[in-house]
Amino acid sequence: MHDTTHPWYESYPQGVPHTIDPHIFENLNDLFDYATLQYAEREAYLNMLGSITYEELGKEVEKFASFLQNHWHLKKGDKIAIMMPNLIQYPIVLFGALKAGLTVINTNPLYTSRELLNQLSDSGAKAIVVIANYAFNLQKIINKTQIKYVVVTNVGDGFGFFKGHLVNFVVRFIRKMVPNFLIGGSVSFKTALKLGAKHVFHEVEVAYDDIALLQYTGGTTGKPKGAMLSHGNIIANVSQALGMYSNVLKRGEEVLLTAIPLYHIFALTVNCVLFLAIGGKNLLITDPRRVKDMIKDLANHPELTIMTGVNTLFNGLLNHPDFAHVNLSNLKLVIGGGAAVQSGVDARFYKRTGLHILEGYGLTECSPLCCVNPSNIKDYTGTIGLPVPSTEVRIIDPQGNPIWELNTPGELEFKGPQVMKGYYHNEKATENVMDGEYVRTGDVAIWQEGGYIKIIDRLKDMILVSGFNVFPSEIEDVVSRFDRIIECAVVGVPSETTGEAVKLFAVKRDPQLTEKELRDWCRQFLTPYKVPKIVEFVDTLPKSAIGKVLRRYLREGQKRNQK
DSSP states (O other), X not given: OOOSSOGGGGGSOTTOOSSOOTTSSSSHHHHHHHHXXXXXXXXEEEXXXXXXXXXXXXXXXXXXXXXXXXXXXXXXXXXXXXXXOSOTXXXXXHHHHHHXXXXXXXXXXXXXXXXXXXXXXXXXXXXXXEEGGGHHHHHHHGGGXXXXXXXXXXXXXXXXXXXXXXXXXXXXXXXXXXXXXOOTTOEEHHHHHHHHHTSOOOOOOOOTTSEEEEEEESTTTSSOEEEEEEHHHHHHHHHHHHHHHTTTOOTTTOEEEEOSOXXXXXXXXXXXXXXXXXXXXXXXXXXXXXXXXXXXXHHTOTTOOEEEEOHHHHHHHHTSGGGGGOOOTTOOEEEEOSSOOOHHHHHHHHHHHSOOOEEEEEOGXXXXXXXXXXXXXOSOOSSOBEXXXXXXXXXXXXXXXXXXXXXXXXXXXXXXXXXXXXXXXXXXXXXXXXXXXXXXXXXXXXXXXXXXXXXEEEGGGOEEETTEEEOHHHHXXXXXXXXTEEEEEEEEEEETTTEEEEEEEEXXXXXTOOHHHHHHHHHTTSOGGGSOSEEEEOSXXXXXXXXXXXXXXXXHHHHHHHO
């Protein structure tokens, strides 16, 4: 590589700056006010039967902020949890809370009561807005938390009076999707807006370095860690994303599919904040697991220009027959995050749309965006792309020395204005993840030509077979290209002869497929010690809320079976 400090600069498309201004707004409230004024008449969010313009969004946000300030008397720095899927209510609550000077804790509505208790207890949240469908879980543990105030919202609350009542009736009484709950003193979302409208909201002074989010990571496997992300961290990351893609993004014209939950940091920063800043129209998908319904939404919006998603979402679309008939003629940019985009999925998506899925990479601790594939790539790169502007990157060996040679593995680290302030009330975890000003990723990576970075795999997921390092993602990528398989995952299992053995879990597309045929496919592309020793065909794979395959559950299942 020619430049051993910033080798990726040579691969930046024309017009992409090496550095950006991380201070394009003083805080997220200024960004929000700019967008609602600049794009007042444009639709901001679409969701099932409802929609809201930027001007209407601004008014609803002020009502909710007024409610928090004047009815609940919450002060700057108080913490509020949001526990809901992608609904129009989400941005109203998010930006209303930020406008009132609060810190937001995003909470997965699918959390068990134990996981929810861990997160709420660690954060010290005083208030929560919860979707009625999962309020029963909150009821179980609320007395063990510091929660004093609860707003309950129903699915249809963002759809207007008649449509909203219809949807809420169907969800509660026809589909029976709302288990009974009783939370004393709770307020409905609509009541909160009405109460807020009765008072004058008084602006709260919010600084660039004030904490906007406690974004939790790793909470289901141990003690939850809340990454403290400031207003400035998110704004800087938005500016970095604009630096990479502003040559293809048109202000006030883009229509975006948002199937990743907004409570996930990728969708929050990219789909919610970035596209708000440029006046995008956001098509919110409440339950991306209902692939047929999502495809109907796509069919109803041929004006769609941008999609973001995870590998399993794109794979799910491609495996549904109805996707072949959707008009995607206006689609111009497709971004994959959350997990590696497999070559087989990209090849099929390119055949269907003429577009490659531009894989990006991020960490909760980095707000999250660190790397993306540029918009001008002609072929699938198999990499996480190039570092975004104003980001420093290094790959280090076990002794901490930087590696600049091509194809030499080491741990990936990042530094930049998007890096968190640390973990909330957890100095030890902060010290463990930080290497000076750099964030340790726990990912093994290599440099490739032109400053592109390829992730080999997670350090903790590496399998040691007879002393050889085997990375699950390499095997998964090979299997993804086999048209008789829908999806797969690889883990290491104990072996008396080789220390560990490679086990492949696979979901068949062809019911007649045998283990031998699958292994024969792998032998064409993999050295013998990487070929799966054990193959297990399964109906489904365990996935996170955003669709990321959870290898740890597969490993834990193996341990239980051996006892």
